[in-house]
Amino acid sequence: MKYNNILITGGAGFIGSNMAVSFKRKYPKLKVYALDNLKRRGAELNLPRLKENDVNFIHGDIRNPEDLVLDFDVDLMIECSAEPSVLAGFDNPSYIINTNLTGTVNCLELCRKHKADIIFLSTSRVYPYQAINKIKTIETSTRFEWLIKGINENFTTQGPKTLYGATKLSSELLLQEYIANYGIKGVINRCGVIGGPWQFGKIDQGIFTYWMLAHYFKKPLKYIGFGARGKQVRDLLHVDDLFTLIDIEASQLSGINGNIYNVGGGKEVSLSLYEATKLCQEITGNKIKISSDLETRKGDISIYLSDNSKVAQELRWKPKRSVKSVLSGIFTWIRNNEMELRKI
Numbered sequence: 001m002k003y004n005n006i007l008i009t010g011g012a013g014f015i016g017s018n019m020a021v022s023f024k025r026k027y028p029k030l031k032v033y034a035l036d037n038l039k040r041r042g043a044e045l046n047l048p049r050l051k052e053n054d055v056n057f058i059h060g061d062i063r064n065p066e067d068l069v070l071d072f073d074v075d076l077m078i079e080c081s082a083e084p085s086v087l088a089g090f091d092n093p094s095y096i097i098n099t100n101l102t103g104t105v106n107c108l109e110l111c112r113k114h115k116a117d118i119i120f121l122s123t124s125r126v127y128p129y130q131a132i133n134k135i136k137t138i139e140t141s142t143r144f145e146w147l148i149k150g151i152n153e154n155f156t157t158q159g160p161k162t163l164y165g166a167t168k169l170s171s172e173l174l175l176q177e178y179i180a181n182y183g184i185k186g187v188i189n190r191c192g193v194i195g196g197p198w199q200f201g202k203i204d205q206g207i208f209t210y211w212m213l214a215h216y217f218k219k220p221l222k223y224i225g226f227g228a229r230g231k232q233v234r235d236l237l238h239v240d241d242l243f244t245l246i247d248i249e250a251s252q253l254s255g256i257n258g259n260i261y262n263v264g265g266g267k268e269v270s271l272s273l274y275e276a277t278k279l280c281q282e283i284t285g286n287k288i289k290i291s292s293d294l295e296t297r298k299g300d301i302s303i304y305l306s307d308n309s310k311v312a313q314e315l316r317w318k319p320k321r322s323v324k325s326v327l328s329g330i331f332t333w334i335r336n337n338e339m340e341l342r343k344i
């Protein structure tokens, strides 16, 4: 590990906290700082875990440049702070633009001043929903399917993509300018759905954890849109598989500077909501009421599968964990933290 001080923004969130803990466990001498404004309900539950693992927590907000004036040198930033909900911008664009766009600029400024490298967590949602929904789809008894492998980095980015996707794509463009103009090194990961423990899943983000939580705590669920039979599909990448990739990227950033990678479970590690229901029933032993809402939500997509070919070829990385092992791990985490999770 060539870095000494890593700053993880959104470091109390799902991905940020898992990255912080995994980096610290793998490289005990590394100083890891996790900055977060604790906006995400549940993020506060990660604070004792960060402390136990010797990660330094900074209560700060990336919207405020003052909060990014630090009394130590940062040599690598992993940018994981965001309003990560696709639905967030529909009612009011203010928070999502101020965090996902202006906040990123503040993070880039920090990198410029510290001459720090950056690994940026972007999203598959930079690809426009109308173009995705136009891909030829067939229907099986449990899911929708594409005849193509998945979406690769050459897929169009033209067209509406929700404010979440638009702010992320804008941030990617600015990051590329910072790389070209100020000599910082960086890489962009356009992630599909990521899952695993310490994700405080809610209806609009962290869907498979939300699904498992509902089964565990016996709460009702709804299949929404696309015929309302739960046939919509996402790929699902375990957060530990993501760590393996980010660790590789950190070790060879000079060689991959400026690259963009689509990163996800791909077709092999994907599931429909209907299939998620069956697995959650099998793992928890619980069967809950699932109703149907026929109205497809604005900006929603029936399938997303990442085509990981580029990252697999260039970095010799591929997801290792299956859908069932991701869901079983989430179940174990819920069972071990039942009291805390019940409160939120």
Ligand SMILES: NC(=O)c1ccc[n+]([C@@H]2O[C@H](COP(=O)([O-])OP(=O)(O)OC[C@H]3O[C@@H](n4cnc5c(N)ncnc54)[C@H](O)[C@@H]3O)[C@@H](O)[C@H]2O)c1
Pocket: 009, 010, 011, 012, 013, 014, 015, 016, 035, 036, 037, 038, 039, 040, 043, 060, 061, 062, 063, 079, 080, 081, 082, 083, 084, 099, 103, 121, 122, 123, 124, 190, 191, 192, 193, 194, 195, 199, 200, 206
């Ligand atoms: N989880 C996924 O499936 C997924 C998929 C694609 C991309 N991503 C991206 O990965 C990153 C991390 O997502 P996550 O799943 O860990 O989400 P998360 O909500 O668990 O974590 C984000 C963290 O950022 C913090 N935050 C929000 N606004 C902030 C601000 N203004 N200043 C400082 N902290 C702030 C939140 O409190 C939260 O702890 C995001 O950029 C997200 O867009 C996630």
